[in-house]
Amino acid sequence: MDTIAGLFSFITTPVSWIIVQFHTLYGAIFGADSGWAWGLSIVSLVVLIRICLIPLFVKQIKATRGMQALQPKMKAIQERYKNDKQRQSEEMMKLYKETGTNPLSSCLPILAQSPFFFALYHVLAAIANGKEIGYIDGPLLASARQAHIFGAPLAAKFTDSAEKVASLNASITDVRVVTAIMIILMSLSQFYTQRQLMQKNVDLSVKTPFMQQQKMLMYIFPVIFAVMGINFPVGVLVYWLTTNLWTMGQQMYVINQNPTPGSKAQDQYLTRLLKHVGSHGDVKGRSKKKIVAAIVAKGPDRNDNERKFIAALTKQGLAAQADGSVVKSVEATADADAASGGAAKRQQPKRQSKSQRHTPSKPSPKK
Incomplete structure (x- = not known):
């Protein structure tokens, strides 16, 4: 993880600058050394990034709609080459290329924010090791190291030793309880987001490789986050839980206001x-x-x-x-x-009695 974070070190300076600006604002309210000031700074970083990614999200929605428009053609390919999976895959890829659609478009927001995620990890890892990084130096470094959220330091991890946690003025029990709860919430929010997408916002009349891929991701992503989460500092867990909640809310809005046709x-x-x-x-x-x-x-x-x-x-x-x-x-x-079947019925003549039928009608008077 440290190696991956190092690849994005070029963006750590702007990320640290953004955090410091938000910390200045929240520090005036909660106190400079407060865990709320640093925690809300990370939450605000997420909100800022996700607002900037809204155009990309709109593009993702349009690409997904494009995939839905191809469903009849994809179904035809499936039926035509149902006994030849290789040819079926080749024809699907050809269709994607001709129409300019990308079945992996749903991953674009994650890919776009990954540099910020790893840059934040790099910043928090430096804080945990007492190293100055970007705009976090001197008094700010000391303040960040002492910031706690529910008793867990921002820079502490589930896998940290008791000695390392003690150096941050915290107990290993507090750190593991807080990180475990946040990892569970992070995984559950990821699972629910993907589940509501599959159950409510997908055209289930046509089964495609894209749908099978999304179904696999519904189970794989939460497991990945749960395994990797034990190596995330508390600050990174705050970041990822916030972005998961944002994604879940954003998706609920889209599903309710602009659902996928056929879903x-x-x-x-x-x-x-x-x-x-x-x-x-x-x-x-x-x-x-x-x-x-x-x-x-x-x-x-x-x-x-x-x-x-x-x-x-x-x-x-x-x-x-x-x-x-x-x-x-x-x-x-x-x-x-x-x-x-409710067309106006013709009015039927009134049924006459037997005596009325045998009684001759009176002739109309002559003029």
Whole structure:
């Protein structure tokens, strides 16, 4: 780990400078030597990095949508070469190349923030060894070494010896309890993030190598973090737990507001949207109109969720427009009646009694 962190040493100076700036702010509130001042400085570093990565996250979402658009073609390749796995893989790679999509696009945010992660590790390792690094020198180094979070020094690790922990004015029990809890939370948040992606925001109608890869990562990543976590300083655990929580919240927002077509999340979203239309009589909000417009533009290529949504609108006598709005439609009402078997029945003549049928009707008076 130290060797990997050393490869990113070029970024330790700017990372240390950012931490020092945040520490100056929080130190004025909690005290310069407070663990909260240093801990919140690391949390703020995460927030700053993730805000800067939002454009990359948007690009990731678009790439994922591009993968979803290829699902029919991928399914066709699977069926055509179901007995030739090698040819199937070759055709899949050819399709990715032709359309400019990348099945590994979901890893981009992790790759982009990895230099900051290892730079922070390098900074905290230097603090633990009492070495000045970047902008953390002199009094700041001494302050950082004494900063504790719930009794555990920022620079301490689960694997540290009792003597090393004692040099940081802490007990080995406190360090191991705090790090163990943070490692468990870090692994659970990673697992939940990947699980909600697989269960709610993936089109399960088509099984692809990409989906199988994501399913494997759902179980592999938490195990990797749990194993590696025992070698992370408490400050790095704070960083990684914060970024996991950010990712989880960010993903929950995307799933609820812009779900993947064909997914369970889309079905739930369109159900909520239908209730929204029923309450307001139209689609309110730019994002909602954008989604309805996209469904209208698909025409016959709509998935089951989208067809069900359009059919439900039709039953209510409504029609979705190309701009995403919804209007009353007489034709839609007629179609709904026909579809539900509720077409207006012809009025049947009133049934006459037997005596009425045998009684001759009176002739109409002559004019």
